[in-house]
Amino acid sequence: MTTANSELPLNHTPGHVKHDGHNLTGFIIFLCSESIIFLAFFTGYAVLKITAPEWLPTGVDGLEVTMPLINTVVLVSSSFVAYFAERYLHKGNLPGFRIVWLLTMLMGSYFVYGQYVEWSGLAFGLGSGVFGGTFYLLTGFHGLHVITGIILMGLMLARSFRPGNYSKGDMGVTSVSLFWHFVDVIWIILFILIYVWQ
């Protein structure tokens, strides 16, 4: 099927050209779209909070901020850790990449665990008016994204054990890293909306 380039006139482009892949472009477009759904939830939260006649359910005075703040610090730091892992990969240092990448995953897992601990200690549920509904919807949806990010990172980590997997390019690590930063930024906005703006 391959035609030697020299046989074709200069204005005919042969099919099998070396290419750098469209995955990153596609993934960035996907992230732009995904951010809109969070934007929709944030807007809904703000509107409901401002217009509800009774915002907090009876018996609830507000949300505790300390534990979530610690979780936030861990999550945001994990983004920097992920960045360093990427640097190792670009330099070809696979063992370094694996360890630092794993550290990112552990920090992310701690965040999920921290979220679970917070949820179990709360005095209100999903059905506790719009306050309960929006709280669990936002944090839950975000938490799902964190878990997805950890799974994707695990996939990248597993693939690093395939010989020569990353020799021709980062094959998705940049995209997963980008996803992780995205999840991070979403959390910062979420934290401000839910915990700071009380």
Add this chain to the structure above:
Amino acid sequence: MTTTNYDARVLKAPHPVPGAPDNWKRFFSFNTDAKVIGIQYIVTALFFLLVGGLLAMIMRGELITPPADLVDPTVYNGLYTMHGTVMLFLFLFPILNGLNNLLIPTMIGAPDMAFPKLNAAAFWLVPVFAVVLMGSFFVPGGPASSGWWSYPPVSIQNPLGHFFNGEMLWITAVALSGVSSIFGAINFVTTIIRMRAPGMGYFRMPIYVWTAWAAQTLQLLGLPALTGGAIMLLFDLSFGTTFFRPEGGGDPVLFQHFFWFYSHPAVYVMVLPVFGIFSELFPVYARKPLFGYKFVAIASFGITILALIVWVHHMFYTGTPMWMRNVFMLTTMLIAVPTGVKVFAWIATLWRGRLRLDTPMLFCLGGLFNFIFAGITGVMLATVPIDVHVGNTYFVVSHFHYIIFNTIAFGIFAAIYHWFPKFTGRMYYEGLGKIHFALTFIGATLNWLPLHWAGLLGMPRRVASYDPEFAIWNVIASIGAFMLGVASIPFILNMVSSWARGPKAPPNPWRAIGLEWLLPSPPPAENFEDDIPTVINEPYGYGLGKPLVEDEEYYIRRAQEA
């Protein structure tokens, strides 16, 4: 000069030539060739056009007399809800994605889409959510019955209290449809941005590619809002939250904002590709360049931007403050401007042309004629005081059917006839095509023109029964509707028999100018394969004597010898 980038995986997959009769099985497999996926989408969509049409026939049967005497009112509500849902999510969006799959790679000289497996996955989600949606007819309590808008609180009343109810299945199906559309949108936009032939800068792209790009951008920006609203609706329905229930401090109008933030751009997602089809076909059948190509191209994105800031015009009397109504009235009226640019450009394209009235051209002319009318009623609906009177009446129903059917479906039929020879390798029967056009045009006009007056006189929409003074309009409308049902017969006959044993089609039966017409009919698996032409001129160069690509004779000969 843009370097073309291909995904090496595309070129490894084995694909037989589309159209060869013994290869029909590939249409039932997970095939990653965009041309196969395109046909899969189109045929699936046409099947659901018939399903949605059947529901409409029952509805018009009910509405031919004032009382609700054909079916129970609860059944009528389910029917009209499913009619709208099926037509939008199982006919219109899939068929437009099908056309995108066929046309975008071939028009830009790419071998396939950027993400072929994602492309196939996007298609196969369609039968999956179709089963979910159709299945909802059979659960206790029946399907969703609150309109394709599914406004709470009525949509989440769940009278029987089951978890698996029609509304829940409806929300699931719509969510899956959204996922399928997003997959498609990522694919189409990446392909257009990254995989154009050398020499094809943005202002050498065919208008269909511009409008498809504009439309898919809207999908990417708008759909997630609907998904968000749908998730919240599902939680209210099934998990005890109160986002839209007043009991817990929720607001039903908030859902409307989420819903329409997507669903208004959605109508532009549907109409923009049809604008693209008109822009492609008028030059061919008038043998003239498209008038004002650059304005028309840019107007596509003008529409995209405006489409995102008009959604409240669906909520003028639903509980929005007056200042909001005034703002959105102005933004909505603004959309008439880029749309007008396109309409005038098409008419100017026709002016002093050498017209041939083949079936595709007839559908385009009919579609344009109807669209001008529909655009005018659209400006009326944008006007708040008028909308307060005619909103939620048959005036609105008539306006949007004039757009969706009398313009968009006409455009889709035009596209199917026009590109049928290219992608099936056979010519369709022109006589049957003309009959199809005549029945469709007359039927569609009879169906929706009279109902404007019913709306002006105050007949609400979504009703199973109505006051006797509206009877005359409804009788005429029902006759038109039954005629449309009959019109599907010559269409189906034509498509099936032409594909099976129509005369073989040459590479360029319409003597059209475009990269897809430099390919054989049907094109091989990777379109231009190893030999992508370099584009050297703007499209639609009819009468200018300039070749579209370098070495054009070579490609023409290559297509004919294939």
Add this chain to the structure above:
Amino acid sequence: MTPVTPKQPETPKQPGPNLKAIAIISIAVGIDIFLSVLIAQWSYSWLPIQASSAAPYVDDLFSLETGIGAFIFLGCTGVMAWVVLFNRASKYDERDGEPIEGNIKLEITWTILPLLVVFAIGIYSINVNQTLQTLGPKQKYQLGTDPTAGLPADPTSSVGPIDVISRQWSWEFVYPDGVRSSELHLPVGERVNFRLISEDVLHSFYVPAFRLKQDIIPGSVISYSLTPIREGRYRLRDAMFSGAYFSNNQTDVIVESSESYSDWLNRMEREPLHPGLDPGREIYERRLAKGNKGWATVPPAPAPMVNDPGDPTAPHEA
């Protein structure tokens, strides 16, 4: 030798304005304007009787847009018809048309002109909105509490506030002195204020003869005012889908003279309460009698207890 100025080449005569084309276009535009004005006039007859002070404004705006719309529609489709009739290629003529790619001046004109037209229509419409002044404040309330507490009265209205209670599937009107009715009686010529309340799902208060519509939102109460200007009996329809028997959720508005209205109020005060107009119930009972066949629906709300159950058989004018 005297230098000889070379003979200047003759400037070719500029073609004069194409008089024939200008004449045809002027006549066509003239016919278009004439027909559009006729259609604009005719459009008043497409609308119901004008029974509220808002109606003439709405109808005038509609007529204007119909006229402009007719002008554009006839103009565009007229050109299309001309082209289809006179610009057809004959069967074996494979030539191309004139290769006109564009005309910047024309394109700018047909961008700017519509922009000005829609802007003008927009400003006019905002003024009409201002004039109509129908929409009052909307206020959320905690379910279970009195919806009308805290909603300010409309200072511009002389009648009311009349509570409009919409349910699945009936209407109930509660007058300030406590009279309850299934039909809405109003005195002609006086501005009346309503408080729109829903007890279950979204409904819509729509009177085509008034040209007015306002959705009713559960959990909120909306203040809405209007002025009827013509005596008569007009349909009030629920225009927002509200469930199984939503098509039947209709009643009548009776606009009558002040004396007649006061008289009615006095008589109704002495009437005992009986179940009012409840169109959904009859259909629902018939359905239950036949074995509850059909798709799911909530049962209708209990019939409102009213002094005046009204007369659903009386014919309405619009």
